[in-house]
Amino acid sequence: MLSPRQIFEDNIRPADLLLKVFRLLEHDSLNTEAELHRALRDLVKAEKGEGLTVIYNEIFLGLIRERAEIPATSIKRSALCNLLRQGVVTACTALETYLPTLLRNQLPEVIKLRGRDFVPKDKEIGEQFKNLTFNLDECLRVLTSPDPLFVANKMISFVNFSYLSGKRGIHVTGALLGIDNPWKEIANRLRRGEEELKKTLDDAVNRRNDIVHRADREKKAPDGNAQETGASLPSAASCSKTPYRRNFRASSASTAQRKMRYR
Numbered sequence: 001m002l003s004p005r006q007i008f009e010d011n012i013r014p015a016d017l018l019l020k021v022f023r024l025l026e027h028d029s030l031n032t033e034a035e036l037h038r039a040l041r042d043l044v045k046a047e048k049g050e051g052l053t054v055i056y057n058e059i060f061l062g063l064i065r066e067r068a069e070i071p072a073t074s075i076k077r078s079a080l081c082n083l084l085r086q087g088v089v090t091a092c093t094a095l096e097t098y099l100p101t102l103l104r105n106q107l108p109e110v111i112k113l114r115g116r117d118f119v120p121k122d123k124e125i126g127e128q129f130k131n132l133t134f135n136l137d138e139c140l141r142v143l144t145s146p147d148p149l150f151v152a153n154k155m156i157s158f159v160n161f162s163y164l165s166g167k168r169g170i171h172v173t174g175a176l177l178g179i180d181n182p183w184k185e186i187a188n189r190l191r192r193g194e195e196e197l198k199k200t201l202d203d204a205v206n207r208r209n210d211i212v213h214r215a216d217r218e219k220k221a222p223d224g225n226a227q228e229t230g231a232s233l234p235s236a237a238s239c240s241k242t243p244y245r246r247n248f249r250a251s252s253a254s255t256a257q258r259k260m261r262y263r
Contacts, residue, residue, distance in 0.1 A: 004102040016190040018087040024060040025080055028074060081229035085211045086227045092165070092208040099164040099173045105155050110178055120150055120175050128172045131155035132158045166205045167198040 002010070010188050031037075031054040040063050046052060053064040053072055062071050073079065111118045119125065132155065134142065142149065155176075164173055167183070174182025187194040207227075216226040 004098055004105050007101055008094055012091060012096055015087045015090035018083045018090065022080055022083040024057075025055060025057050025062070025075055025083075025262075026077065027057050028077075030054060031161070067137070068229035072092055084229050086202055088208050089211055092205055096163050096165050099169050100156065100159045103159065103173060103176060105175055107156065108149060110176065111152055114178070116146065116148050118152065118176070122172075122175050124168050125175055128164070128168060129158060131154060166202045170201070171185050189213045213214065 033054075033056075036056070037052060039119070040046075041048075041050075041052060043063065044063065044240070047063065051066040053075070055062040055064070057073070064075075077226045091190050107118075122129060134154065138150075138154070141151060163169070174185070179185055183194050183198060186195055187230070190197065207216075210218060210227065217224055218227060
């Protein structure tokens with residue numbers, strides 16, 4: 001059975017690939033150097049009349065032959081930026097798959113250590129689960145035979161339908177797993193500002209929503225032009241990669257010295 005970490009790595013890998021492909025194909029204009037074209041034509045033994053498209057930048061030399069049926073318009077920068085957009089979507093999906101998987105995998109262990117006090121008094125957790133409901137039978141079960149694991153399973157089932165996303169998703173997951181201040185821990189490990197990381201992640205999630213629901217138009221201007229792309233999109237897609245690849249560590253309730261490593 002794959003660990004939450006392995007699942008995340010599998011899901012984030014396509015986002016990383018999209019960014020690398022963009023970097024390979026990125027160019028301001030197609031190469032038209034006659035000598036280079038002649039050498040490449042001889043190398044691939046292309047007929048004199050065959051159209052060749054050459055991409056040449058500081059890290060990549062690429063040749064697209066005519067039978068590939070890839071017109072120059074399909075690899076111009078405005079078209080290639082769709083790779084960045086899909087990278088953001090894929091990265092956010094990887095994160096939103098990872099967080100509930102981590103809870104399902106590790107929350108029972110936290111309950112064993114903390115018992116009935118496994119839910120911390122935390123505003124963000126209260127907000128995340130404010131719509132969690134119990135039917136009459138479930139309420140009677142909780143009252144007559146309190147079982148923290150039953151409550152935990154209800155919470156995990158709930159997050160399957162209400163996404164753990166953005167800065168709140170990180171905070172809620174970390175807090176439920178025993179980390180007092182998840183974002184502070186992440187910022188310290190990455191040696192970056194806490195608020196900067198939160199903003200980067202929420203910007204990525206908001207941009208993902210614009211891409212998926214409005215073809216990358218802003219929510220306030222759904223009929224306008226698609227948003228500009230640039231260096232911000234690759235960093236947004238990769239921002240989901242750095243904070244969560246780290247191992248979570250949590251202190252148990254019974255002893256501040258005992259720590260659990262979440263893989």
